[in-house]
Amino acid sequence: MAIDLHFPKESLLADDEPPAFEIVNADGASNLVLVCDHASKRVPRCLNNLGLTDAQLDDHIGWDPGAAKVARLLSNNLDAPLLLSGYSRLVIDCNRPTQSPQSIPEQSAGVLVPANQHITEAERKLRVENLFTPYHNAVSNLLDSRQHRPTIFLSIHSFTPVLNNQQRPWNIGISFWKDNRFADLLINALKQSSDIVVGNNEPYAIDEAFDYAVPVHGEGRGLPSAMIEMRQDGIRTDEGVAEWAQRITDAYLQIASEVLKLASHK
Numbered sequence: 001m002a003i004d005l006h007f008p009k010e011s012l013l014a015d016d017e018p019p020a021f022e023i024v025n026a027d028g029a030s031n032l033v034l035v036c037d038h039a040s041k042r043v044p045r046c047l048n049n050l051g052l053t054d055a056q057l058d059d060h061i062g063w064d065p066g067a068a069k070v071a072r073l074l075s076n077n078l079d080a081p082l083l084l085s086g087y088s089r090l091v092i093d094c095n096r097p098t099q100s101p102q103s104i105p106e107q108s109a110g111v112l113v114p115a116n117q118h119i120t121e122a123e124r125k126l127r128v129e130n131l132f133t134p135y136h137n138a139v140s141n142l143l144d145s146r147q148h149r150p151t152i153f154l155s156i157h158s159f160t161p162v163l164n165n166q167q168r169p170w171n172i173g174i175s176f177w178k179d180n181r182f183a184d185l186l187i188n189a190l191k192q193s194s195d196i197v198v199g200n201n202e203p204y205a206i207d208e209a210f211d212y213a214v215p216v217h218g219e220g221r222g223l224p225s226a227m228i229e230m231r232q233d234g235i236r237t238d239e240g241v242a243e244w245a246q247r248i249t250d251a252y253l254q255i256a257s258e259v260l261k262l263a264s265h266k
């Protein structure tokens with residue numbers, strides 16, 4: 001029997017399912033605010049895994065493997081507030097504008113997403129209202145609550161080591177939208193470790209047509225902002241996660257006073 005993936009609903013989330021976002025260390029003392037847009041591979045139960053297998057959802061198309069673990073350690077190490085999205089980017093991508101074709105992707109890296117084929121406006125609206133909007137409202141509310149103090153915005157992602165049969169050389173990449181000052185400081189601090197390759201606006205540059213968090217919440221608010229992308233083979237194990245969280249912690253602490261100047265003179 002075919003599963004009807006398109007039956008109308010009033011809410012995507014049942015009462016016993018986790019909310020659209022999680023906030024960690026909300027009152028953290030750091031000037032840094034962390035977000036993790038692709039933290040989870042969870043799919044609302046009513047969407048039946050979007051018609052995908054568990055293995056497909058567990059792959060990089062479903063989420064950013066390892067990113068949430070590193071983000072939680074960073075939040076702890078630096079006493080920084082952290083917001084994590086609660087559901088898979090394949091349900092709705094929290095780092096894409098809702099008008100982007102990749103917001104609710106019909107396919108990702110060659111994998112067709114059955115439940116995202118020809119979705120109705122009502123279905124799209126439900127995903128926006130139940131998942132995208134609550135997450136971004138939480139980010140906005142957190143940033144609004146900090147208007148009286150310097151704030152620095154950092155989004156945490158991970159990327160697949162191989163894309164379109166191309167091996168990607170960077171261990172970590174730091175990206176920015178229009179203002180590269182925070183990114184440059186972070187890149188230079190990370191580059192002091194000669195054993196890693198650091199991408200400058202690689203593997204992804206930020207574009208407001210495709211990205212949301214940094215253009216809207218970060219640079220859009222005039223905050224020093226950057227996006228971190230870690231290559232997923234480095235953060236598959238707990239040891240790898242701890243190592244990269246420490247590298248980023250050390251790099252940030254080294255430049256914290258310089259970044260604070262950027263935040264204070266915006």
Ligand SMILES: [Zn+2]
Pocket residue numbers: 037038064156157158
């Ligand atoms: Zn990501």
